[in-house]
Amino acid sequence: MKDLNLDSALVSFDPATGERIGQAKIFTPEEVKEVVSRSRKAFLKWRTTSFEERKRLIMRAREIILAEIDEIAELISKESGKPFAEAISMEIVPVLDLMQYFARKTKKLLKPRKIQIGIFSLLGRSSKIIYEPYGVIAIIPAWNYPFSIPLGEATMALMAGNTVVIKPSELTPLTGLKIGEIFQKAGADEDLVQIVTGDGATGAALVESLPDKIMFTGSVATGKKIAEIAARNLTPFVLELGGKDPMIVFKDANLDIAASAAVWGAFCNTGQNCSSVERLYVEEEVAEKFINLVVEKTKKLKQGNGLESDVSVTVLSSEKQLSIVKSHVEAFRKEGARILIGGNHEGLFFEPTVIVDVKNSMLPMQEETFGPTLPIATFKTEEEAIRLANESNFGLTASVWTSDLKKGKRVAEKIQAGTVCINEVLYTHGIAQTPWGGMKLSGQGRTHGLEGLMELVQPKHIHLNRFSILPDIWWMPYSETAIKTFKALAKHFASGSMLKASLALPQIVRRLKELLANK
Incomplete structure (x- = not known):
């Protein structure tokens, strides 16, 4: 990440001892906008990379985590207060599994998909779905899982072709910065995964900076505020808001x-x-x-x-x-x-x-x-x-x-x-393979699994007409023949039965002759 102004600092404490662990800068709204802008430029390049190239980055990051597992677990334990054992079992182990799974499987999961379009295929038509990345994904995680949640969501976003801006909780900024450091060591472009540390105002600035999608984990109250801001900008979001x-x-x-x-x-x-x-x-x-x-x-x-x-x-x-x-x-x-x-x-x-x-x-x-x-x-x-x-x-x-x-x-x-x-x-x-998310006030959307991956891409429908030498029978100009044809379509073609659809063919031929005669 580029060096930015460090006039104000966010101090991180160990909640168990009160010991000062370190500090991180508080990003201003202007700096957050700059980060998002750089992320969007990095996206233009990253979206063109192959799944294999993305996989190599994720697997290199994974090896760095394994090599530094004790150091990372100690940081998670100190900053979040959780047991060292749980820092490994509930943060590092799950995210390592998620990283290898999506590194290996995303290409297959996002494979273009043919759509069966029924009787329209008789007219030489075909359709398929391809999946395109959103762009800049803003990830705003909670403090209770400061490593596995943002890193897991970042991994999935990157494998889908997006770039990432993470705003860690103000209680766990150093763990968030560690994620950025891991990707830098793995050889990522400096703007591919960026970390913006700060307080609630920093998070609000990120939401206001027009990311292409927001992934938020936290309280219902904050989730509602994010949804309100996102709605004004028509920014899609996923909210994981807790439970009882x-x-x-x-x-x-x-x-x-x-x-x-x-x-x-x-x-x-x-x-x-x-x-x-x-x-x-x-x-x-x-x-x-x-x-x-x-x-x-x-x-x-x-x-x-x-x-x-x-x-x-x-x-x-x-x-x-x-x-x-x-x-x-x-x-x-x-x-x-x-x-x-x-x-x-x-x-x-x-x-x-x-x-x-x-x-x-x-x-x-x-x-x-x-x-x-x-x-x-x-x-x-x-x-x-x-x-x-x-x-x-x-x-x-x-x-x-x-x-x-x-x-x-x-x-x-x-x-x-x-x-x-x-x-x-x-x-x-x-x-990694199962979706995560809730009903009612527990949130909207899903993370993890195929359902979570689909939150990070936009489906694009591509439709092909192989018989482009002929006009479509529903084109202008309209006529009595056109209306008779449309009624035949309603009665036979739209029945869902190939046999019944064939009964409309004589009227379709008459309509085609009419259109060709009026060229």
Whole structure:
């Protein structure tokens, strides 16, 4: 990236220690516009590259990550606060897999596609779809996955022929800059992948700078603001806006496994996942046994600095996040719920907290907490479980736990969410081949998978007429013969039957003779 003015700086801190890690510049709106302009110029060249050339760049970047895995994981852990183990397992491993998958498969996935156009093919017509890149893709990720989300989306965008401008969260600017450094080391043109660090004003400037598409991960409130600005400019976007994800545990589930899944699903990354288990519904008959298992497993979790190898739960990202978690736990208390374990904090270290006697009507069951809390309610019937799960304005993911797979599939199909897992939880964002996105307030559009790749290209329809020596029968001038022909088309040609369509041929011939005679 070109050197730009460093008059103002954004300081990055380790939330676990308060230690100053480093600083990054705050880009001005004018500088952001300059970056987007350079990105658009770089696009004109990059869009002409072959899939093989794009693949070579991505695979070189991938090798750099592998060579620097400890350094990168430590930076992610320090800046986001997550355990070092999760920096590897939930950030680096998934994005390495995504990089190799799309490097190898994008050419096939974006292969031109012939369209069957039915009876129009009898007239010598054919159609196909080709896929063209958008141009400049603006990526604005959240702080909770500062490496895997922007790098994964950038990889897919680049393989599709786009250029990329990433605006990292103000809480994790150094991780964002690391992504830019990786591509520079891999030999990318300096304007191919650019990083603009700064605060919310920087992100707003990027949205206003007329990128060709916006990929945003973050809060509903910010997502609405981005959608409003984008709408004024008719800029397309993908929004991933979080969730309040339910987990349903039936009495026939393997309760020990389900309890372990609940603990991991609620407390990994200190609960700061869009798809964390934030509502758990367990069948009343086994509730006491299941809750005891959850509490015992929670007691075994070590909380501390994420750089320690045996630490499972770490720190909240900021005072703002701590305030939300504290207010939700206090609201549960005031509304009659019981805290079985946790509920306290020291600094930004909030204890893993298990809460029971909760109801959907309680405020924290409707708002995203984004912290290490696990509220547990009970249900009596399958229908009640589905109703409770769907009583939310969010719909990102959900999970169903049962030994009856037929029942699991039945319930999964009735839950309003972008992803529903059966006997699994949370992790499918790490599967490159599967789409990621939600319903309701959880966002619009998809990332990952074929569906996510299609968000990064524009389909172009190419239509060919091999019989160009003849006029089309629907051309001017119109006449009585023309109207009779059109009626024949309505009755026979538009029937979808080749046999019936042939009945219109005599009238079509008469119309062609008329048009040729009037040349």
